[in-house]
Amino acid sequence: MQEVRSSILLSSTDRHSVELSRIGDEGPVPVRGRDFLRSAAEEALRLLALRFRRPQPYPSGPQQPDLLAGLLVLGGVDDDIAGYTISYSVLLITGARLGDRLGHGRVHLTGVTLFTAASLACGLAQGATELIVFRLVQGAGAALAIPQVLSLIQRTFAGEARARALGAYSAVLAVGAAAGQIVGGVLVSADLFGTGWRPVFLVNVPVGVLLLVLGRRVLPLGGASRSERARALDLPGLVLLGAAVSLLTVPLVLGQEEDWPLWSWLSLAGAALLFALFCGYEARLARHGGAPLIAPRVLRHPGIGLAMFRVLTAMSVNAGFLFALTLHVQGGLGYSALRAGLSFGPTAAVFAAVSLTWRRWPAGLQRALTTAGFALTAVSVAVVGLAFHGGGDGGALLYAGYTGLGAGLALAFSPTLTGALATVRPEDAADASGLLATVTQLGQLIGVAAFGTLFLNRLESVAVVRSYTSAEAFSVCAWALAAAAAAGAVSGLVLRRR
Numbered sequence: 001m002q003e004v005r006s007s008i009l010l011s012s013t014d015r016h017s018v019e020l021s022r023i024g025d026e027g028p029v030p031v032r033g034r035d036f037l038r039s040a041a042e043e044a045l046r047l048l049a050l051r052f053r054r055p056q057p058y059p060s061g062p063q064q065p066d067l068l069a070g071l072l073v074l075g076g077v078d079d080d081i082a083g084y085t086i087s088y089s090v091l092l093i094t095g096a097r098l099g100d101r102l103g104h105g106r107v108h109l110t111g112v113t114l115f116t117a118a119s120l121a122c123g124l125a126q127g128a129t130e131l132i133v134f135r136l137v138q139g140a141g142a143a144l145a146i147p148q149v150l151s152l153i154q155r156t157f158a159g160e161a162r163a164r165a166l167g168a169y170s171a172v173l174a175v176g177a178a179a180g181q182i183v184g185g186v187l188v189s190a191d192l193f194g195t196g197w198r199p200v201f202l203v204n205v206p207v208g209v210l211l212l213v214l215g216r217r218v219l220p221l222g223g224a225s226r227s228e229r230a231r232a233l234d235l236p237g238l239v240l241l242g243a244a245v246s247l248l249t250v251p252l253v254l255g256q257e258e259d260w261p262l263w264s265w266l267s268l269a270g271a272a273l274l275f276a277l278f279c280g281y282e283a284r285l286a287r288h289g290g291a292p293l294i295a296p297r298v299l300r301h302p303g304i305g306l307a308m309f310r311v312l313t314a315m316s317v318n319a320g321f322l323f324a325l326t327l328h329v330q331g332g333l334g335y336s337a338l339r340a341g342l343s344f345g346p347t348a349a350v351f352a353a354v355s356l357t358w359r360r361w362p363a364g365l366q367r368a369l370t371t372a373g374f375a376l377t378a379v380s381v382a383v384v385g386l387a388f389h390g391g392g393d394g395g396a397l398l399y400a401g402y403t404g405l406g407a408g409l410a411l412a413f414s415p416t417l418t419g420a421l422a423t424v425r426p427e428d429a430a431d432a433s434g435l436l437a438t439v440t441q442l443g444q445l446i447g448v449a450a451f452g453t454l455f456l457n458r459l460e461s462v463a464v465v466r467s468y469t470s471a472e473a474f475s476v477c478a479w480a481l482a483a484a485a486a487a488g489a490v491s492g493l494v495l496r497r498r
Contacts, residue, residue, distance in 0.1 A: 083132045083133075083135045083136045083139065084135040084136070084138055084139040085139065085249060085253050085445065086136075086139070086246060086249050086250060086253065087135075087136045087137075087139030087140050087143065088139035088140070088142050088143050088441065089143075089245050089246075089249045089438065089441050089442065089445070090143075090242045090245045090246050090249070091139070091140055091143035091144070091242075092143050092146070092147055092434055092437045092438045092441060093147075093238075093241060093293065093294070093434035093435065093437075093438055094143070094238055094242070094434075095107065095111065095143040095144040095145075095146070095147045095148070095434065096147035096148075096151065096430040096431070096433050096434025096435075096437070097233060097234075097238075097293065097430055097431075097434065098144065099144075099147060099148045099151055099430055100151070100429075100430035100431075101233065103220070103221065103222055104148040104151045104152050104155065104219075104220070104430075105148070105152070105215070105219035105220045105221045105222070106221055107144055107145075107148055108144070108145050108148035108149070108152070108215065108219060109212060109215050109216065109219065109221075110144055110145075111141045111142065111143070111144030111145030111146070111148070112141070112145050112208055112211050112212055112215065113141070113208075113212060114137060114138075114140060114141030114144065115138055115141030115142050115145060115204070115208060116141075116204060116205055116207075116208025116209065116211075116212070117137075117141075118134050118135070118137040118138035118141055119138060119201045119202065119204035119205055119208065120201075120202065120204075120205050121134040121137070122134045122135060122138060122201040123198045123199070123201035123202035123205075124198075146437055147430070147433045147434045147437050148433075149169065149433075150166075150169070150421065150429070150432075150433035150436065150437065151429040151430050151433045152219070152220075153165045153166060153169065153421075154421060154424060154426060154429035154432070154433065155426050155429055156220075160359070162418075162421075162422055163359055163418050163422060164359065166414070166417055166418045166421060166422070167355045167356050167357075167358065167359060167414055167418065168355075168356065169417075170351075170352075170355035170410065170413060170414040170417060171351070171352035171353075171355040171356045172352075174347075174348045174349075174351035174352045174355065174406070174410070175348055175349075175352045182338065182341040182342055182345070183203070183341075184200050184337070184341065186338060187199045187200050187203065234282075234285065234290070234291060234292055234293040236281065237278065237281060237282055237285070237292060237293035238293060240274055240277055240278040240281060241278050241293060243274050244271050244274035244275045244277075244278055245271075245438070245442075247267045247268070247270045247271035247274060248267075248268065248271035248275075248442065248445075249442075249445060250264075250267055251263075251264035251265070251267045251268055251449075252445040252446060252448070252449040253445065253449075255449060255453075256449060256452055256453050256456065260453070282294065282296070283296065293431075294431045294434075294435055295428055295431050297428065298424065298428050298431045298432050298435065301420075301423070301424060301428075301432075302423075303419060303420060304420055304432070306491060307416050307417070307419065307420035307436070308420075308435070308436070308439050309488075309491055310370060310374075310412065310413075310416040310488055310491060311413065311416055311417065311420075311436060311439050311440055311443060312439050312440075312442065312443040312446070313374070313412075313443070313484060313485070313487060313488040313491070314374075314377075314409060314412040314413045314416070314443070314488060315413075315439075315440050315441075315443030315444050315447060316443045316444070316446050316447035316450070316451075316484060317377060317381070317409070317447060317481050317484050317485050317488075318409055318413075318444070318447065319443065319444035319445075319446075319447030319448050319451075320447035320448060320450060320451025320452065320477070320481055320484075321381060321384075321405070321447075321451070321478075321481055322344065323447070323448045323451065323452045323455075324451055324452065324455040324474055324477045324478075324481075325343070325344075325384075325474070326340055327452075327455060327456070327459075327470075327474075328388065328455075328470050328471065328473070328474040329343060331470060332391070332469075332470025332471060332474070333391075333393065333470075343402075346399055346402040346403055346406065347402045347403075347405050347406040347409075348406065349406065350402075350403050350405075350406030350407050350410070351406040351407070351409055351410040352410075353410075354406070354407050354410035354411060354414070355410045355413075355414040358410070358411060358414060358415060359418075366415070369411045369415045370411060370412055370415050370416055370419075370488075371489050372411060372489075373407070373408045373409065373410065373411025373412035373413075373415070374408065374411075374412045374485050374486070374487075374488035374489035374491075375408070375485075375486070375489045376404055376405075376407060376408030376411065377404075377405060377408030377409055377412055377482075377485040377488075378408075378481075378482040378483075378485035378486045378489065379404065379408075379482070380401045380402075380403075380404030380405040380407075380408050381401070381405060381478050381481045381482045381485060382478055382479065382482045383397060383400060383401035383404065384398060384401035384402065384405065384478060385474060385475040385477075385478025385479060385482075386401075386475070387400075387401055388471045388474055388475065389471060389472075389475055390471060391469075391470070391471045392471075408485070412485075412488060417436065420432070420436065421433075421436070451477050451480060451481060454476065454477050454480055455473050455474065455476075455477040456473075458472070458473035458476050458477070459473040
């Protein structure tokens with residue numbers, strides 16, 4: 001084995017069984033590379049899947065082999081990821097509709113309570129089965145809480161105030177993502193009182209309690225209006241949509257780990273069939289005077305279709321980039337969990353600043369912001385890929401790419417979200433919020449599945465993997481991400497021509 005800073009050797013019998021060799025004072029020191037890459041992937045998945053924005057629940061990086069070993073003894077890692085993501089994705093629209101019927105403030109606080117209690121249970125879990133069950137409950141709590149945020153913005157604010165609130169919402173998402181990575185890295189590295197990974201769940205408890213206290217003071221806690229309560233809950237539609245989202249989500253979460261077996265492709269085909277059946281059922285229900293799960297007028301609202309595509313594209317690029325970057329900087333460059341988290345800081349800071357200020361830019365620029373944002377994203381992702389070329393740490397060019405990426409993603413996402421929701425009628429707030437929240441989540445899953453698969457397949461196509469071959473794999477992934485962002489830019493041009 002050659003003495004290099006980071007060397008990952010792929011086994012011919014197991015595509016995920018690799019060994020990482022690091023240089024020490026006395027020569028190469030072997031580390032289990034399979035666990036190393038796997039933990040990096042899990043950390044990225046949690047960043048992308050959890051919109052409640054908490055620190056990551058599992059350690060990663062070569063600096064914490066004892067913590068990782070303790071977690072693997074507990075077991076259930078992949079099921080834990082899948083459980084949270086599936087329950088969250090499937091129940092988003094249901095959570096939005098429950099808020100419409102029972103009151104958005106009430107349902108939001110119920111979701112926060114459920115999430116907080118489940119976080120405590122996860123932190124105290126003694127076995128894999130307990131952890132998986134509590135993560136399912138945690139995902140359900142997040143699905144109840146998150147859609148109410150957009151619905152409350154829709155119902156509480158109007159005009160310019162609504163646009164500012166939506167911009168703040170986008171900024172909080174970006175800052176929360178970076179904070180989750182950084183705080184998660186600190187907690188994992190600290191191993192507080194020998195508790196290993198448990199504090200990254202338990203830290204949610206005081207935050208959740210604080211949110212509950214503040215929420216009871218500032219959120220409207222009244223029930224829904226009589227007309228909203230009179231709107232029947234479309235149970236057949238919920239079942240069809242839930243089944244379709246489940247069949248889509250499961251292979252996206254587990255497909256790469258299982259090497260995309262036949263069942264994953266059959267599941268994706270089944271999802272497409274059920275989505276078609278759902279659309280047909282909802283249209284027929286609306287024609288007969290029923291109350292569909294998603295009001296047809298929301299889908300016919302000007303620009304909502306293109307907004308869904310843009311949000312899906314932006315979130316796919318964002319998620320795919322963060323996933324591939326995490327794998328490269330931790331697997332290829334040997335960054336610790338904390339340093340990897342800090343590397344996302346510039347992108348998140350610029351994203352937040354642009355999300356909060358773009359409404360103040362000259363009116364003549366407003367219409368072109370989304371197209372320009374996707375174009376800037378495409379260029380910036382390519383710049384990051386070039387900065388890492390050759391296996392180096394990127395230098396100043398890397399931070400130029402990070403800055404441009406943060407600005408580009410903010411311009412691609414925030415004006416799109418604001419434009420889609422700014423003119424939606426208040427009575428349709430729950431439908432639009434649940435729809436866009438679901439599209440956001442599915443975009444993240446698609447990004448991780450598609451671009452993560454591209455990165456890992458490229459990495460595993462070579463016999464010997466080192467930092468420079470990891471950089472080459474990231475470069476290929478970066479060009480694919482740039483192409484996806486370019487598609488988002490073209491979509492804006494198509495809309496303008498129409």
